[in-house]
Each structure stands twice: as structure tokens, then as C-alpha cells.
Amino acid sequence: MTVHNPIERRLRLAGVFVLLGLLVEVAALRWVQPVAFLVFAFVGIPIASLGIVIYLYSLVSLRR
Amino acid sequence: MISPQTLILVLFALSAGLILLLVLRPELTSNRNGKILAFVALFALPILCSFLGTSQQMERSKQTTFCLSCHIMEPYGRSLHVDDPHYIPAAHFQNHRIPTEEACYTCHEDYVLYGGIRAKWRGLHHVYVQYLGTPMNPIHLYVPYNNRECLHCHLGARSFEESPTHTALHDDLVSNQMSCLTSGCHDTVHNVAGLDKVKLWNPGGR
Numbered sequence: 697m698t699v700h701n702p703i704e705r706r707l708r709l710a711g712v713f714v715l716l717g718l719l720v721e722v723a724a725l726r727w728v729q730p731v732a733f734l735v736f737a738f739v740g741i742p743i744a745s746l747g748i749v750i751y752l753y754s755l756v757s758l759r760r
Numbered sequence: 761m762i763s764p765q766t767l768i769l770v771l772f773a774l775s776a777g778l779i780l781l782l783v784l785r786p787e788l789t790s791n792r793n794g795k796i797l798a799f800v801a802l803f804a805l806p807i808l809c810s811f812l813g814t815s816q817q818m819e820r821s822k823q824t825t826f827c828l829s830c831h832i833m834e835p836y837g838r839s840l841h842v843d844d845p846h847y848i849p850a851a852h853f854q855n856h857r858i859p860t861e862e863a864c865y866t867c868h869e870d871y872v873l874y875g876g877i878r879a880k881w882r883g884l885h886h887v888y889v890q891y892l893g894t895p896m897n898p899i900h901l902y903v904p905y906n907n908r909e910c911l912h913c914h915l916g917a918r919s920f921e922e923s924p925t926h927t928a929l930h931d932d933l934v935s936n937q938m939s940c941l942t943s944g945c946h947d948t949v950h951n952v953a954g955l956d957k958v959k960l961w962n963p964g965g966r
Contacts, residue, residue: 718806
């Protein structure tokens with residue numbers, strides 16, 4: 697389980713964020729309430745987006 | 761037939777499963793297939809899931825239960841059950857002249873280009889006021905109710921067109937010069953202040 701490669705570390709970090717974001721999103725889909733909408737839009741999506749950005753950054757940093 | 765809800769859940773589960781695989785075994789990405797897997801799991805699927813989820817949330821925000829889940833809207837929900845055909849929202853709701861599961865949205869959407877987006881924007885403002893601001897007391901519309909919303913369904917309908925009053929006032933109604941609601945014709949709307957004094961319709965009661 698130990699990851700030494702920095703790219704793999706970033707991929708793992710990206711995966712954790714995307715997974716967390718998706719879990720928040722799917723949890724918010726269980727309720728039909730304005731709060732659920734807010735949690736989906738302002739918590740779930742930003743966390744998943746952060747993971748996607750980390751993944752994209754890991755691709756860019758791959759060239760070095 | 762798979763419902764959209766189930767499809768979204770399947771996509772979320774698939775995405776989560778692939779991400780979990782990559783988190784546990786990131787060395788998989790060392791070859792070409794692994795890189796494609798990472799692209800699908802960490803980019804394509806999450807974006808698709810978020811897009812579908814947003815779409816689902818937007819659809820849900822049209823639901824009557826969504827609007828009525830705020831405490832301040834509770835009397836407006838009750839007004840849909842008033843046992844009096846003069847109450848316009850109640851008559852529409854109880855006789856299914858509007859989809860009962862999207863009752864609020866059907867009458868309070870602007871039937872113009874981008875009206876749906878405007879309604880969503882107003883909804884976000886409602887949410888902001890509900891949680892971070894001070895709601896109006898009593899609440900009221902931001903702008904006077906436009907006849908356009910009534911005529912979206914009623915214009916061209918036999919019951920509307922054959923009414924002598926509607927025929928006589930046709931142009932004024934279409935141009936919104938004379939309000940359907942405040943000109944004295946259909947002026948009993950939600951009337952929440954008087955809800956304690958009226959009988960409510962009980963659909964299950966015999």
C-alpha cells in the first residue's frame with residue numbers, strides 16, 4: 697500500500713477527493729429539500745472538482 | 761425500464777468502485793490502459809455523475825414537497841387543501857388542473873424565454889433568505905402576478921374563450937392591463953391569513 701511515486705500519491709489524493717465529493721453528492725440526492733440542494737451544489741461538487749483538478753495537475757506534472 | 765434515479769445511482773457506484781480501485785492500487789496507472797482507467801474514473805465519470813446529479817436536483821426543486829419543506833411555506837401548502845372552489849390554488853390543485861407534484865412551480869414559473877432559469881434563481885434567493893437572511897413577514901411576490909402565467913394554460917381553452925367576460929376583456933387580459941387576480945374576478949388566492957376560518961378538504965374522508 698505504500699506509494700513512493702509522487703504521481704501515484706497525487707492520483708490517490710485526487711481519488712480520495714473525488715470519491716468524497718461523489719459520496720456527498722449521492723447522499724444529498726436522498727433528500728428532496730433545499731438543504732440537500734445546497735449540500736450537493738456547494739459541498740459535493742466543489743470537493744469532487746478539487747479532486748479532478750488534482751488529477752489534471754498530476755497529468756501536467758507528469759511531463760517533468 | 762431503469763429509472764433515471766437508478767441510472768444515476770449505478771453510475772455513482774461504478775465511479776466510486778473504479779476510484780476505490782485506483783486509490784488502493786495507484787500503480788495500475790503505470791501502463792496505457794491504467795491511464796485510460798484513471799481518466800474515466802477521475803475525470804469523465806465524476807463529471808457525468810455531477811452533471812446528472814445537478815439535473816436531478818433541478819428537477820426535484822420543482823416538486824411541491826421541495827417548496828413546502830420550508831416551514832414558512834407550510835400555510836401555503838395547507839391553502840391547497842381549502843374546501844372552497846373560490847380559492848384559485850386549491851381549485852387548481854384539487855382538480856388536477858396543474859400537476860399536483862409540481863404545483864408551486866407550475867403557477868410560479870415565468871412562461872417566457874429563460875423563465876425556468878429565472879425561477880431557479882429566485883429559488884436560490886429564497887434559500888439564501890431562509891437560511892442567512894430575514895424572510896418577509898408576511899411573504900409576498902417580488903413582482904405582481906402576471907396574467908401570462910394563467911393564460912399559458914387558459915388561453916385557447918374552451919372554458920376560457922367561451923366566457924362572455926373573458927371575451928369582452930380579452931385584449932386587456934392578454935396585455936396584462938387588467939389582472940386576473942387583483943381586478944376583483946379571481947381574487948381569492950392563497951389567503952393564508954384566513955386559513956383558520958375555512959374548512960379543509962380531506963381526500964381520504966368519506
